[in-house]
Amino acid sequence: MQNIKIASAAGMMLAAASTAQAEPLIYGFQAEQFEYRDGDNGENVFVWDFDFVVGTDELKLVWRSEAEIVEGSGDFEGLENQLRLQFPISTFFDGVVGVQASTPDGLPDRYNAVLGLKGLAPGFLEVDADFFLSDHSFFRFEAEYEGLITNRLILTPSIEVTVPLEDDLAYDQASGGATIEAGLRLSYDLIDRSFSPYIGVNYEKSFGGTADLIRASGEENGVTSIVFGTRLMF
Amino acid sequence: MPLFSAKFLARSDTALSTSEHISTGLSRREFGLAAAAALAMPTALQAHQTPKITSKGTYDITVDRVRIDTGDFRTKGVGYNNSPFPTVLRFKEGEEVTINVKNNLNETTSIHWHGLILPFTQDGVPGISFNGIPPGETFTYRFPITQAGTYWFHSHSGFQEPDGAYGAIVIEPRGGERVRADRDYVVQLADKHPHPGNRIMRNLKRMPDYYNRSQRTLQTLIKDSRADSLQAALQERGMWGRMRMMPTDIEDVQGFTALINGQSTSQNWTGLFRAGEKVRLRFINASAMTYFDMRIPGLKMTVVQADGNDVKPVEVDELRIAVAETYDVIVQPRENKAYSIIAESVGRTGMVRGTLAPREGMAGAVPTMRPKPLLTMADMGGMMGGMGMEGHVMQNMTGMNHANMTDMKKTDMDGMDHSNMEGMDHSNMAGMNDSNMAGMNDSNMAGMDHSNMAGMDHSNMGGMSGPSSVDPTYVNGSGLIPKAYNGGKFLSYADLTAARPRYKYRKPSRTIELRLTGNMERYIWSINDVKYSDAEPIVLNYGERVRMRFINETMMAHPMHLHGMWSLVDMGKGSRNPIKHTVNVNPAMTVDMDVEVDEPGQWAFHCHLSYHADAGMFRKVVVRGRPA
Numbered sequence: 001m002q003n004i005k006i007a008s009a010a011g012m013m014l015a016a017a018s019t020a021q022a023e024p025l026i027y028g029f030q031a032e033q034f035e036y037r038d039g040d041n042g043e044n045v046f047v048w049d050f051d052f053v054v055g056t057d058e059l060k061l062v063w064r065s066e067a068e069i070v071e072g073s074g075d076f077e078g079l080e081n082q083l084r085l086q087f088p089i090s091t092f093f094d095g096v097v098g099v100q101a102s103t104p105d106g107l108p109d110r111y112n113a114v115l116g117l118k119g120l121a122p123g124f125l126e127v128d129a130d131f132f133l134s135d136h137s138f139f140r141f142e143a144e145y146e147g148l149i150t151n152r153l154i155l156t157p158s159i160e161v162t163v164p165l166e167d168d169l170a171y172d173q174a175s176g177g178a179t180i181e182a183g184l185r186l187s188y189d190l191i192d193r194s195f196s197p198y199i200g201v202n203y204e205k206s207f208g209g210t211a212d213l214i215r216a217s218g219e220e221n222g223v224t225s226i227v228f229g230t231r232l233m234f
Numbered sequence: 235m236p237l238f239s240a241k242f243l244a245r246s247d248t249a250l251s252t253s254e255h256i257s258t259g260l261s262r263r264e265f266g267l268a269a270a271a272a273l274a275m276p277t278a279l280q281a282h283q284t285p286k287i288t289s290k291g292t293y294d295i296t297v298d299r300v301r302i303d304t305g306d307f308r309t310k311g312v313g314y315n316n317s318p319f320p321t322v323l324r325f326k327e328g329e330e331v332t333i334n335v336k337n338n339l340n341e342t343t344s345i346h347w348h349g350l351i352l353p354f355t356q357d358g359v360p361g362i363s364f365n366g367i368p369p370g371e372t373f374t375y376r377f378p379i380t381q382a383g384t385y386w387f388h389s390h391s392g393f394q395e396p397d398g399a400y401g402a403i404v405i406e407p408r409g410g411e412r413v414r415a416d417r418d419y420v421v422q423l424a425d426k427h428p429h430p431g432n433r434i435m436r437n438l439k440r441m442p443d444y445y446n447r448s449q450r451t452l453q454t455l456i457k458d459s460r461a462d463s464l465q466a467a468l469q470e471r472g473m474w475g476r477m478r479m480m481p482t483d484i485e486d487v488q489g490f491t492a493l494i495n496g497q498s499t500s501q502n503w504t505g506l507f508r509a510g511e512k513v514r515l516r517f518i519n520a521s522a523m524t525y526f527d528m529r530i531p532g533l534k535m536t537v538v539q540a541d542g543n544d545v546k547p548v549e550v551d552e553l554r555i556a557v558a559e560t561y562d563v564i565v566q567p568r569e570n571k572a573y574s575i576i577a578e579s580v581g582r583t584g585m586v587r588g589t590l591a592p593r594e595g596m597a598g599a600v601p602t603m604r605p606k607p608l609l610t611m612a613d614m615g616g617m618m619g620g621m622g623m624e625g626h627v628m629q630n631m632t633g634m635n636h637a638n639m640t641d642m643k644k645t646d647m648d649g650m651d652h653s654n655m656e657g658m659d660h661s662n663m664a665g666m667n668d669s670n671m672a673g674m675n676d677s678n679m680a681g682m683d684h685s686n687m688a689g690m691d692h693s694n695m696g697g698m699s700g701p702s703s704v705d706p707t708y709v710n711g712s713g714l715i716p717k718a719y720n721g722g723k724f725l726s727y728a729d730l731t732a733a734r735p736r737y738k739y740r741k742p743s744r745t746i747e748l749r750l751t752g753n754m755e756r757y758i759w760s761i762n763d764v765k766y767s768d769a770e771p772i773v774l775n776y777g778e779r780v781r782m783r784f785i786n787e788t789m790m791a792h793p794m795h796l797h798g799m800w801s802l803v804d805m806g807k808g809s810r811n812p813i814k815h816t817v818n819v820n821p822a823m824t825v826d827m828d829v830e831v832d833e834p835g836q837w838a839f840h841c842h843l844s845y846h847a848d849a850g851m852f853r854k855v856v857v858r859g860r861p862a
Contacts, residue, residue, distance in 0.1 A: 024432065026439040053440065057758050057765070092478060092755055120755055123475040148451040192429075192489075193437075193444055233441070 027054040028234060032144075035229025036071075037202060041220040044071040050232070053086075060086040062098075075105040082114055093119030100132055108170050110136055136168040152189040154196070158182070164210065172217055174209025187231055196231040282402075282420065282495060283314065283321040285333075292332045293323060297343045297367075297389070302398055304491040305500040307428045311398035312339065312389065319496035320422050320520070321401035327382040327408045333375040335367060342366040342391055345375070346797070346838075347403065348558060349385035349542050349815040352377040354835025357797055359390045362838050362854055366391055382407035383542030384516040384560045385815075386422065393431020396522035396844045400424065404516060405542075413538045413547075415514035415564055419505040423517070423555070423577050425490040425524035425584060434487055435845055438757045445487045448583055448606050449480060478755060479617075481608040481713070483789055485581035486845060487523045492577060492586035502597050503588040509570050513590060514538075516562050519555040522844040524584065525791065525818075526577040527554050528561075529719050531601070533573055535563035537725060543800075543813040544733035551722030554580065556793040556818035558842035561725075565590070574598025580714065580791075582606040604719070609789055612711030615822035616787040701823070709822040714791065728805055730812035736800060737830050739809035742781035745826075746772065750819060750841070750851065752788045758849055759788075759841065765850030772839065774831045776859035782827050784819040791820045792846065794827075796855065798837040802828040816842055834860040 031050035038044050051064040061083070068078040084098035096116035103109045116130030121143075128142040144158040160181040164173040185200030205222040206214055214221045286294040300313035314321040325331055337343045344366045346358035356377040360366035367373040382405045389399035402420045411418075427434060437444040450471070458467040474481055497503040507513050515535075517528060529535075529552040536547050539562035547564075555561055555577075567573050567590055575588040575598070582603045589598040702710045705726040718724040752759040761769070774780055781804075784794060794801075795816045802811045804826040811828070819825045840852035 024435070026436055028436055028440050030440070057439075057756060088756065091753060120478055122478060123472070124478060148449055150451050150453060151447045151449055193441065233437075 025054055026056065026060070028052070029232065030234075031230075031232040033229060034232055035198075035227045037225035037227050039223050039225040041223045043223075045069060045077060045225075046071065047227075047229075055086070058087060060094075062086055077104060078102075079104045084114060084116075086118060089117075090119070092121070093117055096130060110134065110168070110171070112137070135166065136171070136173070137165040138168075138173065139163045139165060149186075154187050154189070156183075156185045156187065156198075156200075158185070167209075169213065172206075172210060172213040172219075174213055177206060177208030177210025177213075179204065179206040179210055183227070185227065185229075193231075193233050196233075198227075198229055198231065200227045201225065202227050283317045283319055285315060285321055285323060291329055292334070294334045294336070295321065295345070296336045296338055297345075297394075297399065298338045300398065302426060302496075304426050304493065305498045306491045309426075309428055309430075311426075311430075312343075312394045313398050314401050318398060320420075322420055323387065323401065323403045325379045325403065325405045327379055327405055330376070330378050334372050335375065336372040337367040337369055339394075340369050342368055343394060343399070344390045345387050345399075346390040347375075347377075347385065347387050348795075349383075349560070350377070350403070351380055351798065351800075351833065354798055354833065354837055357837065359797065359838045362836050379405055381405060381542060383539055383544070384420075384518060384562050385542050386518045386520055386558075386560065388520065390838070393435065393522075393844060393848070395520075396425075396427065396431040396434070398424075398426070400520040402516070402518055411514075412544065413514065413562075413564060414512065416511035417505065417507055417513040418516070419513065420495065420516045420518065421503075421505075421575060421588065422495050423519045423521055423524075423526055423586070424493040424496070425487070425521040425579070426493050427487060427490040427522070429489075431522070431844065435848060438486060438845055439849075442486070442754055442757045443480065443483075445489055446480070446482060446485075447488050448482045448485075448581060450482060473611075477614070477617075479614065479789065481610070482581075482606070483609065483754065484607065484714070485524060485579060485583055486790075486843070488581070488583040490524065490584050492524070492526070492579065492584040494575065494577065494586050494588040497588070499585070499587045499600060503575075504594060504596070505575075505588070505590050506594070507567055507590055507592060509568055509592060510566065512564055512566050514562060514564055515575070516560065517553075517555055518560045519557050521557050523557065525554060525556050525580040525793075527552055527580060527716060528575070528577050529553075530565055530573050530575050530590065531599070531719065533565045533567060535565055537729075538562050538564055540730050540812055541814040541816060543736075545812060546731040546733055548725065548729045548731075549723065550725040550729070551718040551720055552716070553725035554716050556791065556816060556842075558793050558795055558816040559814070559818070572596040572598045574600065576601060578603055580607070580716075601719075607713045609821065610711055610713040612709045613713055613789050613821035615709055616785065617789065617822075707818070707823065707825070708820050712821065714820060727803060727812060727818075730803075730805065731807055732810045732813050735809035736813055737779075737802070737809065739811075740779055742779045742828050744778075745781040745783050747783045747785065748794075750784055750786045750788055750792050750794075752790075752846075752849075752851070754789070757845075759846040759851035761851055761853055766840075766852035766854075767850060769853055771836070771854040771856045774829070774855060774857050776831055776834055776857050776861065778831050780829050780831060782829060784817070784823075784825045784827070786819045786821055786823050786825075789821045790843075790846075791818055792851065793818050793842040794840070795842045796829065796837065796839045798833045798835070798855075799829050799831065802830070804828060831857055833857060 029052050033047055033049040035047050037047055046069045049066045051062050053060050053062045055061050064082040064084060066080045067076055070077050080102050082098050082100040084096050086094040086096050089095040096118055098114040100112040100114050112132035112134040114130050114132055118128045121127050126144045130140050132138050140162045142160045144156060147155040149155055162179045164175050167175050181204045183200060183202045185198045187196040187198035189196045202225045211221050295314050298313055298316045300311055300318045302309050302311045302318045335345055344358045344360050354363050356375050357363040385403040387401050387403055388395040402422050455467055491498050494503040519526060534549050536549050538547050539545060541560055553561055570592045573590040578585045585603050587598055587600045589596060700710055702708045702715055704715050707727045708715045716724045749762050751763045793816045801814045801817050803814055803817050805811050817827050834857050837855045839855045840847040
């Protein structure tokens with residue numbers, strides 16, 4: 001029901017935007033992460049995190065996709081796709097409404113409504129804060145800062161915190177048991193900002209009930225990975 | 235023309251210019267033939283294109299996809315008459331012209347005659363003057379030439395102008411040029427970018443600093459903390475960071491190759507002279523986004539015209555040309571050597587060198603670019619208005635005893651009575667350094683008596699601001715205040731005095747306030763916080779004189795261009811105020827311009843930075859009524 005409401009609201013906004021605008025559409029593809037992770041738990045994964053945007057100043061439709069593919073088996077350990085509508089709510093922040101589908105291999109599919117904020121916080125911190133709402137709701141906060149060593153050599157610390165609001169045992173998620181992913185990537189803008197290869201480290205650890213569930217299923221908690229990849233923007 | 239390579243064209247561009255000089259007694263038809271003859275001879279080629287002249291007063295222009303080779307990169311763009319080099323149209327004051335424009339593109343095009351006073355249906359702005367020129371079709375412009383001077387023309391469709399669709403217009407006054415010169419050259423500047431305009435716009439919308447490769451880095455932090463202290467450097471960065479503003483935000487689109495008449499430094503546009511001759515250079519800034527500082531090391535430049543209107547001659551060492559402006563200067567090289575014409579972008583991210591030389595094959599020296607400027611809190615002043623400080627500061631400061639200020643130093647500022655400034659919203663200003671704080675709302679400062687302030691160190695004079703004593707078109711303490719390369723005279727609008735007023739001075743009947751506004755993070759540019767797509771037209775009444783008051787609430791300079799009617803910039807000179815078509819408004823400044831509303835119809839009115847205009851800093855102006 002919730003999803004239907006959101007979808008119809010989104011449709012109305014798109015219609016309003018298309019009549020008010022004579023300006024050309026903004027569109028583009030951007031991958032923040034497109035990388036190979038060599039984990040200290042012996043598991044190597046291929047990861048992407050990209051979005052494709054189309055829209056106007058007033059309303060943008062964003063397809064955001066995040067995946068983790070295990071090397072060897074080719075299984076999607078994680079696969080999340082979101083359709084998000086983004087609209088300005090203040091000088092530096094957009095409101096977000098959308099839908100999310102989580103469809104990894106070997107786990108039940110999950111669908112969520114998305115309600116969030118995206119923007120630029122003081123100090124040039126790029127932040128995303130989203131509620132994912134369903135029978136297995138959770139909250140996720142992401143922040144990233146681009147530290148310029150030179151105008152092309154960029155050190156990007158990032159942090160992602162996921163907090164389950166309800167238990168989801170199939171996904172090893174316990175209410176309140178946060179998972180933190182921290183990264184540090186050193187990239188070089190090789191061709192404009194279109195192609196920026198990087199190396200870096202990524203660290204992921206769960207806490208509370210979530211940590212217990214992970215340990216119970218025989219997996220390691222607290223994985224450090226060396227990453228190689230590239231940022232892309234077209 | 236396609237028979238010859240661009241490189242070859244570039245090398246031998248000067249010959250026709252010379253023959254032009256010789257051919258000044260010829261009728262246009264004869265000149266056209268001379269040009270045709272010149273084209274037949276490889277040695278007489280030029281960079282500039284001459285349009286086909288089919289009969290007296292009739293000109294044919296084609297709009298074509300062309301290959302552009304800047305020496306740094308090759309790209310495809312839009313050009314006139316199948317050439318990447320600007321076409322020069324030469325008219326005579328008083329004639330009636332017919333211009334056939336054939337569109338060979340696969341999209342709609344248009345030509346706007348920048349600065350020409352003409353019926354609005356001939357002004358060439360799709361959606362305002364006409365519907366544009368569809369692919370494959372020819373549009374015939376017809377209008378009388380009622381003025382003289384240097385102007386230019388360009389496409390007003392999409393991003394064809396940044397993609398290369400620009401040319402020059404030179405109109406000879408009735409009775410011949412009023413300033414005697416032995417040589418006469420167009421020097422048209424451009425900022426050619428390897429990316430096409432629509433891609434640049436997409437990138438700016440998604441990432442406003444996409445093209446800013448002059449940002450402060452760890453390296454500059456180390457440098458600054460050595461010069462001052464790490465704490466001070468971090469504090470200052472924190473202040474900018476909290477505002478989510480960048481002091482390096484001077485040129486939105488970097489990475490261009492600067493061109494003179496379609497030629498980069500390595501391609502070296504050259505104008506010939508004989509020692510002792512007077513050379514007239516018609517500077518035209520046809521850039522999409524870039525202001526240039528122009529100089530010819532070793533020569534004084536006498537500015538005789540601005541935006542097509544003669545000014546009382548003023549001798550300068552260097553001048554800043556905003557996008558879409560023109561300046562005519564006279565120089566007199568006395569030595570048999572190569573002189574460099576240097577155009578250096580204000581943000582110091584691009585430069586081009588052309589040459590004045592006694593013979594072909596010479597090249598002037600190429601200096602290194604001067605250090606990049608940084609914006610200051612003074613340049614931010616206009617934005618403070620939006621943060622709740624507007625109107626408070628300067629009014630309260632009139633109570634200050636100026637007599638005590640004669641010996642003021644930075645440290646004395648602590649003694650200022652801040653209690654009068656309660657209206658300020660300090661919450662947004664945490665960590666702000668007062669010494670850098672020049673520049674709020676100078677529009678309220680008119681009543682301040684500057685004569686009492688002699689001896690004051692303006693450079694340290696945070697907090698109070700108002701116009702700079704160096705150049706009143708900049709806010710005091712601005713990071714953009716220019717300095718001549720040799721420490722000499724740098725041209726200011728304050729130096730421009732109309733040689734022949736077009737109108738008697740009268741008081742404007744009303745003032746229209748136009749706040750220049752924007753959201754840099756979203757790359758939205760607007761007027762009074764409303765984008766063009768959401769805005770009502772500005773309505774003027776035929777026969778009135780209105781005052782347009784630009785209040786720049788952004789950190790960037792905007793070259794504001796009103797089509798169809800002259801912009802009389804208020805420099806306090808009454809009828810002698812400079813007569814312009816493009817008025818630069820610096821960050822945090824308020825600039826008044828008066829308009830005699832003497833042309834009926836509807837007109838475009840916009841910031842001439844291509845991507846600002848497209849993003850919404852644009853208005854339609856409707857003139858109600860018509861001559862009785």
